[in-house]
Amino acid sequence: MTQILTRTARGAADRYENRLLLILFLAFGFVFFDRQALAFLAPYMDDDFGLSNSQLGILSGVLALTWALAGMFAGSLSDRLGRRKPILVGAVLLFSVFSSASGLMTGFIGLLAARALMGTAEGAVLPMSQSLMVEASRESRRGLNMGLLQGSSAGLLGGIVAPVVVVWMADTFGWRTAFFVTIIPGLIVAGLIAKFVLEKPPAGREDAEPAKAAQAAPKVPVKEVLKLRNVVICMLIAPCYLTWFVTLITFTPKYLTDEKDWSSGTMSAVMTCLGVAWVVWGFATPGISDRIGRRPALIGFTALAVCCPIAVVYVSSPVLLGALMILTYTGLGCFTLFMATIPAETVPRAALATALGVIMGVGELAGGFLGPLVAGWASDTWGFQAAMFIAAGGAALVVALSFGLRETAPAVLRRSGKTEVTA
Template sequence: MRIGYENKLLAILSLSFGFVFFDRLALSFLFPLVSTELKLTNAHLGVLSSALSLTWALSGATLGAWSDKRASRKPVLILVVIAFSVLSSLSGLVSGFLSLLLFRALMGVAKGPALPISQSLLAEASTPARRGLNMGIVNGSAPGLLGAVIGPPVLVWLATTHGWRTAFLVSIVPGIMIAILIALFVKDSRSRSSYGNAGHAAHQSRPSWATLLKNRNVALCVVIACFYLTWFVTIISFAPTFLIQYRHFSPQTMSCIMSMLGFAWVGWGFIVPGISDRIGRKPAMVIFSLIAAVCPLLMVYVPNANTMAPLILLTYTGLGCFTLFMATIPAESANPRAIATALGLIMGVGELVGGFLSPTIAGFAADHYGMPVVMWISAAGALVPALLSCFLRETAPVRISHQSVRPMANVD
């Protein structure tokens, strides 16, 4: 019974968080078309990415902690899925930069709690031997499949045949369907385990942000997130425009290369956490972060698209690391009653620094020093986490004694 629900929850949360990134990345893929009509620049793209990351950061940190105080997180997850779907659809009605900025910022508010709530539900429902793999599928593979594999060709086809506004408008449909699935099939185990008759005591003993930051792994993951979000947001925001304007690839070639990022995202998204279940979280973080630092530089120096595509497939490994520092390691390190708080804190600070500040800086740097500078900024964003990961405490059950593994809540 437990395994059956674990798999069902994994499938639903994968769809949910995958669609979060389908919406988030849509503007990056459509920006070459949007910018022509609305007369936007690279700096505008950086500000739009930064605005979503800022509100995502603040919402994830605050609403993630708030969800830990509630007896049930399920209604909150349903609400945020509906909200970001509606706001994404409304992006198709904008008339200029300011209205687009408003909707992107509001989308960040709606999306912020999605990851902390989803991963806290999954951490409680997962068997220890599958925890890293399950979290990797939700945090890495699902967003890669829906956001970066299916997203580019579908969005570019819709935009070129029906207009970019239509591509945004139809996004409300899958979001409503996912909200219905959550309502029908997701259970909130904490309402029976962590809460129950001891609900008030659980609330009183929940650690604060300051207490969580005294945990070395949580503190390191916060810093790692700042740099890794720089790697991810910079490359994913600017790569489509870089490939078209700087490398002079066609929109179709660009979408194929971005799909390679997506295929790598899907594969490495579960391969890296799965490997970490066997060799440990720490060595996996170091090895695959070093590989990820190479990926953005390939876009600058590889001479043609045919050579670039397979190399990107092999080196875009960082999204698998995201699962480890943003979900698995803190979930295995923090107090069980504060998992969503810890995950929200890591994601929030990471989005604030790496997601909000970095794209704006990269956009202005690109306008002043040329587009290749954004890829160098992205590369640095993966190299620093490789070094910081050397100081993590190992948390993988296979690498530590059974007595030292913090027990996770079970789902009947």
């Protein structure tokens, strides 16, 4: 009878894990859908706003800035309160409202305020989502689940679906309407979170017991979290990798059309390859890390990521460049490792959201906000290809830093006879 009850409980826990993954996949995917919408709608807004490249950069930068600050604050608040679900529901509702509000603005200052508020709401989503996901995941699927949630969701909805849907809406109904409809998926997802997401996962698996015990542990001061070697290294990795990512997606389209003189259609097709790679590597990289280890996966796949911006500079065939982008745009799968999985397997559960918020915040501030500004200045000074070399350099620094990480993958630790990560 006990075995039957155990199997029943395990089945319920597994079903909840899959349901939670689907809901949070949609939640973070629509975060990136909304974040990317401005880039695709900017050409349609010229008659009303006449946005310069500098103004577009400021709009992108202010969102990254408020995203970073909100992520750090929300993570710390969540750990102090011991609650994640209410913060997540509120964040999803608010970022949908603020994204939609962009369609009401008639001037640059109003649009800047809307994007800043949108970043404030969106910054809380990832720390809350990954904290909930890690506690509900089987350890054999932890990396895969967190990769699907963070990497593949953003790639599918932000990198592939967003340009198609947003551009179609703008062509058919106007750019303001395209902003207005972004509130609909957010409201639906917020409702799903409120109805189906639990503050704590159901019982049913042996490997979930340590997490439950940790939830009852006393709160951990932030300064203690910052003493952990893996947390410090992940904080150093974050701005380097954000520089690689944001520089690539910001400057590659213009590089292909201006420097290589490719048509907009050819450029769009090549950029679609980044979206495909984003989806594939978003789950493949962390899934592979479940088996071979977090550190070797981060080192190996980041070494491939170094090649992506270099290929943009030196490959002259659009077909070959598209293929190489699919093979080398591996960094988005690595994001899950240093932003979520490694910290989650290193810090006490009582400090998990704090650690995730700090790492994400540091990355967005230094890499998402300052990185593109430095790359743009360097391109104006030494030529457009300087931005691509800066992106490659950011990934190369990640490779070097990753050698200092302590391994955290449970399966790898068991094979080596270890039971826990050393600080």
